Amino acid sequence: MKMNWKQVTFVAAACAVCASVFVSSANAADWGQYEVDDRRSGFTYMTDESRAMQVDSFQNPGMIWVEQGAELWTEVNGKAGKSCASCHEDATAAMKGVAARYPVYDEGAKTLQSVETQINHCLENNMQAEPYKWESTEMLSMTSFINNQSLGMPVDVKIDGPAAEWYEKGKAFYYERRGQLDMACKHCHEDNAGGIIRANTLTQGQVNGFPTYRLKWQKVGSIHRRFRGCNKQVRSAPFGYGSDEYLALELYVKWRGRGLPVETPAVRN
Amino acid sequence: MPSLKSFIPAFAAATLLASVATADDHLVKYEVVDYGIAKSLTGKAGDPAAGEKAFVNRKQGNCLACHQVTKLSAHPFHGEIGPSLDGVAERYEEPQLRLQVVNAKAINPDTIMPAFYRTDGFHRVLKKFKDKTVLTAQQVEDIVAYLKTFK
Numbered sequence: 001m002k003m004n005w006k007q008v009t010f011v012a013a014a015c016a017v018c019a020s021v022f023v024s025s026a027n028a029a030d031w032g033q034y035e036v037d038d039r040r041s042g043f044t045y046m047t048d049e050s051r052a053m054q055v056d057s058f059q060n061p062g063m064i065w066v067e068q069g070a071e072l073w074t075e076v077n078g079k080a081g082k083s084c085a086s087c088h089e090d091a092t093a094a095m096k097g098v099a100a101r102y103p104v105y106d107e108g109a110k111t112l113q114s115v116e117t118q119i120n121h122c123l124e125n126n127m128q129a130e131p132y133k134w135e136s137t138e139m140l141s142m143t144s145f146i147n148n149q150s151l152g153m154p155v156d157v158k159i160d161g162p163a164a165e166w167y168e169k170g171k172a173f174y175y176e177r178r179g180q181l182d183m184a185c186k187h188c189h190e191d192n193a194g195g196i197i198r199a200n201t202l203t204q205g206q207v208n209g210f211p212t213y214r215l216k217w218q219k220v221g222s223i224h225r226r227f228r229g230c231n232k233q234v235r236s237a238p239f240g241y242g243s244d245e246y247l248a249l250e251l252y253v254k255w256r257g258r259g260l261p262v263e264t265p266a267v268r269n
Numbered sequence: 270m271p272s273l274k275s276f277i278p279a280f281a282a283a284t285l286l287a288s289v290a291t292a293d294d295h296l297v298k299y300e301v302v303d304y305g306i307a308k309s310l311t312g313k314a315g316d317p318a319a320g321e322k323a324f325v326n327r328k329q330g331n332c333l334a335c336h337q338v339t340k341l342s343a344h345p346f347h348g349e350i351g352p353s354l355d356g357v358a359e360r361y362e363e364p365q366l367r368l369q370v371v372n373a374k375a376i377n378p379d380t381i382m383p384a385f386y387r388t389d390g391f392h393r394v395l396k397k398f399k400d401k402t403v404l405t406a407q408q409v410e411d412i413v414a415y416l417k418t419f420k
Contacts (some may be wrong), residue, residue: 180383180398182374182391187381192350198334199346235398 033152036259042203042268045194050215054267062144062213062265065137065220069145072138078129084142087126091149099147099262100156103251105163112166112247115143116222134241140220144211147264154259155208157251170252173245179236185253188230200269205230206257207250209266220265223250293389297406304376305364310386310406320415323408330404330412335382338419350381358419366416370409385409 034041043051053059074085088094098115106113109121119142120131132139159167174185188197189205196202211220224246228238239245297310309315324330325344333341335350357366368375373382385404394400404412 176392178392178394180391180394180401180403182383183381191381196349198348202350231393232395235395237393237395 033154033261036154039206039257039260040193040204041206041208041257041260041263041266043209043263043266045201045203046268050267050269054263054265060213060265060267062211062220062267065141065144065211065213066148066265067145068137068141069143069148072142073145078123078127080126080128082127084122087122091145095146095149097150097153099150099264100153101158103166103247103254104158105161105166107162112163112244112251114223114242114247114250115146116224117242117247119143119146135222135225140211140222143222144220144265147211147262150262151264152261154261155254155257157254157258159251159255163251166248166251167255169245170248170250173249174252178231179234181234181236183234185230204256205253206260207253208257208260209263209268211264212266212268214268216269223253293387295400296386296388296402299371301368301375303364304368305362306367306371307364309410310367310371311410313410315407315410315412315414317411317415317418319408320411320413322411323404324412324415329408330385332412354416354419356419358417363413363417367409367413370404370412370416385412 029044031040031044034043043054046054053061057063070091072084073091074083076083076086085091102118103112103114105111106118106121111117113121116132116134116139119139123129123131132142157163177184177187185205188202192202193204194202207223207226210223210226212226213220222241224241224243227246227249228241231238299306299308299310322329324332325341327334332338332354333344333347335348337347337349337353337355339353339355341347361369365376369382371386372384373380374384383403386402386406386409388400388402
């Protein structure tokens, strides 16, 4: 291919721009909203392919659950003859911000409420319907749909007042060694984030993208499923889905990712 | 990353850790002197060939999950959490290698490296691993014998 002078200078100028972008990203990559102070989303440790898949909603395999959740939203369920929409109407308005601020302490129920436990609270009390099983298609669809309404909003959980006790409990969990391999969350996700363990690059173990579509799972999974997996890989007995221990841990880990954007459904290896 | 060596001067005052009664009483007793265990846990020398097998086995040593070893490059996926073990036999004596495998926490209390021959002080161990060591005393000796070939 032959170029005239004009084209050559244009290409040269463009390359200079590429080069400077490249140099600055090699020194300190600019992850934009995915990095806040020393806090980095799992997004920043993934391959370019996984990142491209996540941000393109037509390619993102987790969007199937979001769409199923949208259908459940308006479906009448239970003896009260109501759907979620009967009370909350338009989810794009009513559910916006939920994923950014949950889990929250519920004064009425006197417990910490995650999105899952809140959904079941509504199903049982307001709709007189059966609660969803934690890792069921219905629950994963509904949580994917609700959390997706906060896409891009910064995580901002409350850890004062009655939530403080839960936060402290979660923090203690995070630093406590467990299992036959005797490791705490912090050994992998604080001391060794960015390091390679076997074939995996360890991340900071943030929860801002859940439910997350995990290539290994070939479906979306909840935060508590991830906690159980991490507990079991150090040969420790996991806690139950929705247990107080995991609710407290969820609040603490979510706080560790304060300011990171909600990414539901994130795509992870 | 803290290495075995860098911890030794810091704790030089405490050269002898007395053994105390623990839940580990069903295990072989050993004495820690100068950040090492001088005597073989089985009273015999280990077998380096068996040691290599236990070292790479993902359900046993699984040492490559965290360490790199050039001569094992035929095995995929060496982790980078711990230091390369190339030449480790030139850096440490046998007693130190043995303690590092038996209970790395006796050297660096904050380490991520599991204790491979210990059962006490653990929290919420899965039932099928309860009161069991990750490696048997024989496997520890085999791995130590194998590490001694890393020159």
